[in-house]
Structure formats: C-alpha cells, structure tokens
Amino acid sequence: MGGEEALPHGGGGLRLAGDEKGPERGGCQSGPAPGPPPRGFRWLKLQLRLWRRRPRGGRKMATAAAGALGLLWGWLWSERFWLPQNVSWADLEGPGDGYGYPRARHIFSAFPVAAGIFSVRLLFERFIAKPCALHVGIQDSGPYPAQPNAILEKVFISITKYPDEKRLEGLSKQLDWDVRKIQCWFRHRRNQDKPPTLTKFCESMWRFTFYLSIFCYGIKFLWSSPWFWDIQQCWRGYPYQPLTSGLYYYYIMELAFYWSLMFSQFIDIKRKDFLIMFVHHLATIGLITFSYINNMVRVGTLIMCLHDASDFLLEAAKLANYAKYQRLCDTLFVIFSAVFVVTRLGIYPFWILNTTFFESWEMIGPYPSWWLFNGLLLILQVLHIIWSYLIVRIAFKALIRGKVSKDDRSDVESSSEEEDVTTNTKSPCDSSSSNGANRVNGHMGSSYWAEE
Numbered sequence: 001m002g003g004e005e006a007l008p009h010g011g012g013g014l015r016l017a018g019d020e021k022g023p024e025r026g027g028c029q030s031g032p033a034p035g036p037p038p039r040g041f042r043w044l045k046l047q048l049r050l051w052r053r054r055p056r057g058g059r060k061m062a063t064a065a066a067g068a069l070g071l072l073w074g075w076l077w078s079e080r081f082w083l084p085q086n087v088s089w090a091d092l093e094g095p096g097d098g099y100g101y102p103r104a105r106h107i108f109s110a111f112p113v114a115a116g117i118f119s120v121r122l123l124f125e126r127f128i129a130k131p132c133a134l135h136v137g138i139q140d141s142g143p144y145p146a147q148p149n150a151i152l153e154k155v156f157i158s159i160t161k162y163p164d165e166k167r168l169e170g171l172s173k174q175l176d177w178d179v180r181k182i183q184c185w186f187r188h189r190r191n192q193d194k195p196p197t198l199t200k201f202c203e204s205m206w207r208f209t210f211y212l213s214i215f216c217y218g219i220k221f222l223w224s225s226p227w228f229w230d231i232q233q234c235w236r237g238y239p240y241q242p243l244t245s246g247l248y249y250y251y252i253m254e255l256a257f258y259w260s261l262m263f264s265q266f267i268d269i270k271r272k273d274f275l276i277m278f279v280h281h282l283a284t285i286g287l288i289t290f291s292y293i294n295n296m297v298r299v300g301t302l303i304m305c306l307h308d309a310s311d312f313l314l315e316a317a318k319l320a321n322y323a324k325y326q327r328l329c330d331t332l333f334v335i336f337s338a339v340f341v342v343t344r345l346g347i348y349p350f351w352i353l354n355t356t357f358f359e360s361w362e363m364i365g366p367y368p369s370w371w372l373f374n375g376l377l378l379i380l381q382v383l384h385i386i387w388s389y390l391i392v393r394i395a396f397k398a399l400i401r402g403k404v405s406k407d408d409r410s411d412v413e414s415s416s417e418e419e420d421v422t423t424n425t426k427s428p429c430d431s432s433s434s435n436g437a438n439r440v441n442g443h444m445g446s447s448y449w450a451e452e
Contacts, residue, residue: 077104081368082294087239092295102243102292106252113256118264121206129202136323140198146189151175152182156189195269201322203268208315210257211308214250218305221246227298231355234298235363247297254304255288280383287376294369303352303377310340330398337391344384353377 079088092101134140146152151174155163163171163186172179227233262281265274291300313336320329356374364370 083239083369084364084367092239100243101240102295102297104293106248107255107289107292110252110255110259113252114259114263117210117256118260121260121264124206124209125202129205130198132205133198133201133322138198138201138322139196141196146185146192149175149185152185152189156186161186161190197322200269201319204315204318204322208312208319211312211315214253214257215305215308215312217253218250218301218308221250222301222305225298225301228302231299231302231351232359232363234296234302234355235360238364239295241295241298243295243297247301250301250304251288251292251297255285255292258284258288276383276386279379283376283379283383287373287380290369290373290376294373296373299352299356303348306343306348306352309343310336313339333394333398337395340391341388344381345388348384349381353381 077089083089083092130140152171155167155171160167163182168179168182171177171182175182222228258281262285265277265281271277287303288300291297313332317329317332317336320326320332353374356377360370
C-alpha cells in the first residue's frame with residue numbers, strides 16, 4: 001500500500017516500510033502505551049538495574065541494601081499477613097462506591113491534620129479556655145514559691161526530691177531548721193515546678209470540647225449506619241466494603257487527634273499514669289491504623305464512639321473540680337464512673353470483643369493481622385481494668401469522705417496535715433494551719449487525701 005506494509009497481528013497498527021524498530025533509526029517502539037510507574041518488587045528491580053550501571057565501587061553494598069529493603073517491603077505489605085485467604089491487594093484496587101476502599105496512603109493525611117489540631121488547641125486555650133477560667137474565678141498564678149535556700153536547692157536538684165528521715169535530721173542540724181519546716185520546703189519546691197490550676201483547666205477544657213464534639217458526630221454517623229443496629233454487618237461482604245466520606249473523616253479526625261496527644265503529652269501536665277497513657281495512645285493509634293488498612297473500619301467506628309462516651313464526662317468533672325464547684329464535680333464523677341464501667345467492662349467485652357473474636361471467626365476466619373488486631377483490643381481491655389480499679393478507689397474514698405477531692409492521677413502533689421496554707425505570712429512554710437486542710441486541685445480538701 002504505497003510504501004506501507006501491514007504489521008502482523010499484535011504489532012500495534014501500521015508503520016512505514018523504511019522505518020526500523022529501536023531508537024538508533026529514530027523509529028518508535030510499537031505496542032501498548034506505557035502503564036503507570038512500577039510498584040513493589042517491579043520498582044525494586046528497576047532500581048537494581050539503575051544501580052548496576054553505576055561504578056563498581058558501591059555496587060555490592062547498594063545491591064545488598066536494595067535486597068534487604070525489598071525483603072522488608074515485601075514482608076510489611078504481605079497479602080498473607082494483611083488480608084484473608086484468596087484476597088489480594090489487586091482485588092481492592094477497584095473504585096467501589098464513594099471513596100473506594102481504604103488505602104494505606106490515606107493514613108499519611110492524619111499528620112498534617114494532627115498539626116492543625118494542635119494549632120487549633122493553642123488558639124482555643126489562649127482565646128476561649130483561659131477567659132472562661134478567669135471568669136469562674138481561677139487565678140492566673142502558680143503555687144507558693146519555696147523560700148530561697150542554696151543548700152536545700154542543691155539537695156533537691158542533685159540528690160533527691162524526697163529526702164528520708166535521716167537526711168532530714170542532718171539538714172535540720174545543718175540549717176538549724178525544724179524538720180517539719182524542711183519537709184514543707186521540699187513539698188513546695190516540688191509543687192513549684194508544676195503548672196498552675198489555670199493551665200490544667202485549659203487543657204481539660206480543650207479535651208472536653210473535642211471529645212464531646214467527636215462523640216456527637218460519631219453518634220450522628222452511626223445512627224444511620226446498618227452495623228450500629230446489626231453488628232454482624234461489620235463482617236458481611238468483608239473485605240469488599242466501600243469507604244464513605246463520613247467514615248473517612250471520622251477515622252482521620254480520631255487518628256489525627258491521638259497523634260496530637262501522642263506528641264503533646266511530653267509537654268502536657270505529667271501524671272502518675274503517664275506510662276499507661278503512653279501505652280494507651282500507642283494501642284489506639286495501632287488499632288485505628290491497622291483496622292483502616294485491612295478495612296475493619298466498621299467495627300472500628302463502634303470502638304471509637306464507645307470510648308468517647310465517657311471521656312468527655314471525666315474532663316467535665318475535672319473542669320468543675322478546678323472551678324471549685326464541688327457538688328457538680330461529685331455528680332459528674334458519679335455519672336462518669338457509671339458510664340465508664342458500663343461501656344468499658346460491659347459493652348466493650350460482651351459486644352465488641354464478642355464480635356471481633358467469635359462472630360468474625362465464623363464469618364471470615366482468622367488470619368495474621370486478625371490476630372494482631374484482637375491482640376491490641378485485649379491490651380486495651382487490660383487498661384480498662386486498671387483504670388476501673390483507680391476509679392472505684394476514688395469512688396470508695398468519696399463515699400467515705402463525702403466528696404471527690406482528688407484524682408488518683410493528680411499532677412499536683414498535696415501534703416499531709418502538717419502543711420499550712422496560711423496567707424498572712426511571707427512564707428507558707430513558716431506556720432501550719434489549725435485544721436490540717438490543704439489545697440488539692442484548686443479547692444480545699446481533707447488531709448485524708450494527702451499522700452499517695
């Protein structure tokens with residue numbers, strides 16, 4: 001046909017007879033158009049080819065590193081680990097409905113959102129929480145400063161913050177101070193490094209606002225979700241369950257918030273359960289991440305909403321405590337205790353763990369990431385039991401003393417009955433109160449709560 005020859009079947013159409021394949025004759029490679037960039041092992045093979053063209057000096061080291069990276073990458077995203085039998089990542093590449101199926105790359109969007117949440121928190125505490133604290137009468141001042149003393153300061157910084165009786169007697173002879181006065185100095189020196197009540201109020205008000213907002217959103221979202229009324233819907237059709245926009249935003253917001261707590265807890269108020277909270281945040285982030293990647297998001301939304309149901313009540317009780325509204329604090333704490341025990345020791349094990357262990361076993365069967373997911377749920381349940389013990393202990397003390405005057409995780413160290421809080425002297429350690437009362441978390445508490 002006038003200088004044209006037909007290519008064999010599969011050759012990709014017609015080309016001029018004078019043209020030759022290959023770049024040396026200026027011809028074009030026939031065949032289908034290039035696809036998307038290679039991924040996984042194909043990407044690694046391409047990198048290996050590029051490294052082979054480099055000088056021989058670092059070729060062996062580069063090859064070994066690339067091989068190790070390939071093994072790690074293959075293990076990390078192994079289909080045998082993440083997905084049930086006879087399911088591959090390619091099966092979840094389809095668009096589905098709405099936002100399609102969950103993708104691992106969606107998780108990275110939580111980090112900028114976490115930074116945004118932290119920025120919003122700073123603005124909220126500065127322009128909303130602080131004025132509210134001042135309005136209810138919380139003073140913008142810290143605890144009493146300890147009387148300057150070079151010897152005691154050196155002991156406090158270099159040796160111990162909690163001197164024993166032998167050391168106290170030695171310091172008493174060296175300074176010609178009463179032992180009781182030295183004990184008072186060390187207590188005030190320890191409290192001097194603690195944040196004031198205003199800071200604690202702002203922190204609790206931020207958490208209360210977020211927990212309440214996300215809980216209301218979760219209830220609104222789940223109310224129209226079929227798995228809220230029939231929990232077996234979490235496993236029917238799994239893992240081919242499309243992701244909706246509401247579910248996506250719910251997950252990313254929760255994950256971003258806990259990432260913000262994960263980093264901000266190192267600059268927030270330090271409490272006795274710091275290690276427990278650190279493990280809690282790790283387990284929560286792990287649960288949210290793993291459940292999202294392997295598309296267990298339906299049961300994940302139930303778990304998140306269940307936990308948010310009691311968290312905002314605890315923060316509300318703290319706010320009332322810092323503002324010295326004792327009756328309101330006691331009432332909110334009783335409500336919180338009841339909701340916590342019912343949700344964490346009742347609904348969670350008998351509704352959530354029952355479906356993740358037994359119903360999912362029957363409907364989809366176990367696989368490696370299934371075991372990991374349930375292992376994290378069990379860690380969370382252990383933390384629930386520990387916290388329930390602390391809450392019951394506080395409630396028991398409240399029944400005996402008639403008030404909830406101290407959180408067992410308290411960040412401010414209170415003193416025993418020998419500590420004074422008089423205001424008519426220059427130093428708070430110069431005299432003691434007649435009734436043995438001391439300030440605990442912003443209001444007067446009994447000496448019964450003093451030492452932990």
